[in-house]
Structure formats: structure tokens, C-alpha cells
Amino acid sequence: MTFSYSALLECIICSSFFALLLCLFVRGYGKSYLSAKCILICVIAIGVRCLLPFEFFYTRTLISKSILPTIQCIGELTTPLLNISVIKLIWFIWLCVAIIKFSLICYSQQRYEMLLNALPSSKYTTIMSALLKEKGIHGNIKLVEVPWPMIPSITGFKCPKIVIPNTIKENDLYYILLHELEHYRQHDLYILAGLQFLCVAYWWNPIFYILKKYAMKMLEFRVDNCLTENFSEEQKLDYLQSVLNVLKCSNKSSPYKNLNLCFSENCLGLHQRFECILNGSSKKISISLIAMIGGLFFLSTITVIEPYSIREEDAANTYELPAGSYIIETSQNTYEVYTENNTYVFTLTNIENLTNIPIYKPGDDKSQN
Helix, strand or coil: CEECHHHHHHHHHHHHHHHHHHHHHHHCHHHCCCCHHHHHHHHHHHHHHHCCCEECCCCEEEEECCHHHHHHHHHCCECCCCCCEHHHHHHHHHHHHHHHHHHHHHHHHHHHHHHHHCCCECCCHHHHHHHHHHHCCCCCCEEEEECCCCCCEEECCCCCEEEEECCCCHHHHHHHHHHHHHHHHCCHHHHHHHHHHHHHHCCCCHHHHHHHHHHHHHHHHHHHHHHHCCCCHHHHHHHHHHHHHHHHHCCCCCCCCCCEEECCCHHHCHHHHHHHHHHCCCCCCCHHHHHHHHHHHHHHHHEEEEECCCCHHHHCCCCCCCCCCEEEECCCCCEEEECCCCCEEEEECCCCCCCCCCEECCCCCHHHC
């Protein structure tokens, strides 16, 4: 694999197009046959493509003689105050902002986990232990109560914690813990971390923030579907009532929410969640959508468009042959070059690099003209 600016540009354009295409699919998810799992697979594929701005062994190069050379010339211009090229300045700003955003997220998460570690375990720990045993989940998950209103959530990779407000009602606690433990069982925190890293790496691209929003929505839909598929109608109504109770009592999420998965949020489409839970949501994985994203993923790596450029000292001694030119091999082992209208151009002694021009030997029809 080889990194190049052209491969990076193509990666950004293709990934943004894929993300926009997927967002259009997800926007109509409430009335769609697509499953949340299918959409998450596509999101992961787009994320992987974003992180692979390389030319592969099978990649073929196409030449751009107008747009990319112009962009290249602009990128090579020197800024008057800093005395560096425009492309290096863009790289510097891109990298600096990404590092700052990544550092702030890590710092915020570390502070939040230190705060949670200082709090005692919840009085509902026995209920949590019973649920872990019931679901066959092996792991040291801590249940923490906080003394401020917030939406219950799960956070932490090395030492995961389920965080609930101390005002939570016991009849809502069961469904809240089930929901957050399903996030843990499905490894959704790692998907969230990948989405967050994508938004950090491409902080200037709004399409990836939209993609993250819809992917978070799909994570909640998938958990809802997994939990309620065997629920009775009464249990489904109790589950939905718990969602509403949490929103009423905890009208804001945690301020440290970059790497948290919350039980319910208004921005995640409550109407669609309720409709999917009550009416059932299709679990059908769209093979056509996955095949389309996979095909586009592969096609986006087959070719890379490079700007056509030539050094000034070489341009003076370079001649570009027009279309239809051909070569005639002479009896002296030299090669005469002609244009399409049989006009002689020059004679060569070596034609190793002229692979796309037809060559005629003495006695061929072309050589007799």
C-alpha cells in the first residue's frame, strides 16, 4: 500500500459519497425494510474506507490534465507570512485540530471515569449481578449512582460502568439495566469509539457527523429489537413507559457524553423507536445494499486520478504524439514516427516506453503508404 495525496482526495470524495448515500437510506428507516444490523455493517465499511487513503497493488493510475494540475499548482503556492506551501499549511491545520479534539475527548473521558471511580457502588448491585448471571455476561461491570439528574448510560472500555441517577425508580431500573447490558454484550462502545475517531480524523466534514448521528440511532434500534423481540405486549408497554419516565426525570444527558451510550434521548427519534418496538422491525439484512456498498468500496480503490505534470527542463525536449500516430520499423533497426495523416515526425532508436502506439514492420500495409 502506498500513500498519496491523490489517494487521500479520492478516499475523502468516495467516503463522503457513500456516507451521504447511506444517510438517505437511513432517513427513511422507520418505513424501510432495512435492518439496523445491515446499516451498521455499511457504516463500518465506510469507516474502514475513510482510514485507508492508499493505493493498492491492483490500483491503476488515470491522468488528469486540467482540474488536478490546477489544484496542485494552488497547493504549491507559498503563503506570504509563513513561507510554507498552501498544502503544508492545510495539513498542519488539519493535524493540529484533530490532535486537539482527540486530546480533549481523552481528557474528558479520563476525568469522568475518575469521578465515577470515586463514587461508591449502587445499592442495586445485587440486581445487576442477577441480570449478569441471567444473561450469561462475564465481566466486571460496575453500577454507579450519581447525585445529579442524567440519562442512564454505559461508559468505559477497560472497566465498564453503568451510570444511573440516584432518583431512578425501581420499576424502571430492570429495563434500563437490560438495555445498557445489551449495549455491552453487542460491543457497541467500540463502534461508538470508531465513529468518534472518524469524526475527529475528518473534523471538517459535516457528512461524518450526520453519519454518526444516524449510526447512534441504529445502535438504539438494534438494542430495542434484541430486547423486545420476545416481550409480551404488556412488557413492551412497560419498556416504553420506562423510556418516557427517564426522559421526564432526567431531562439532560451527561456532560461527558463523547463515549457514552444513553438509554434514551430525544434526538434519537422516539417516534420511530416506539413504532418499531410496538409493530416490530424487520431483521432482514439487505444483501443488495451491502453488496452495493462493498462494490463501491472496491471500485473506489481500483483507480486513482493523478495530476499530469512535467518538469520545465523536460518539457522543452518533450513531444506529445497526437492520437492515431504510428511507428514504422526500418531495415536499419531504427523507428520512424508518423502522425495519423502520414506526416513524418522523427526517428527513434529505442521504443521501450512507447507501448500504446502501433508498430509496423517493413512490408506491412502501413509502411508501404
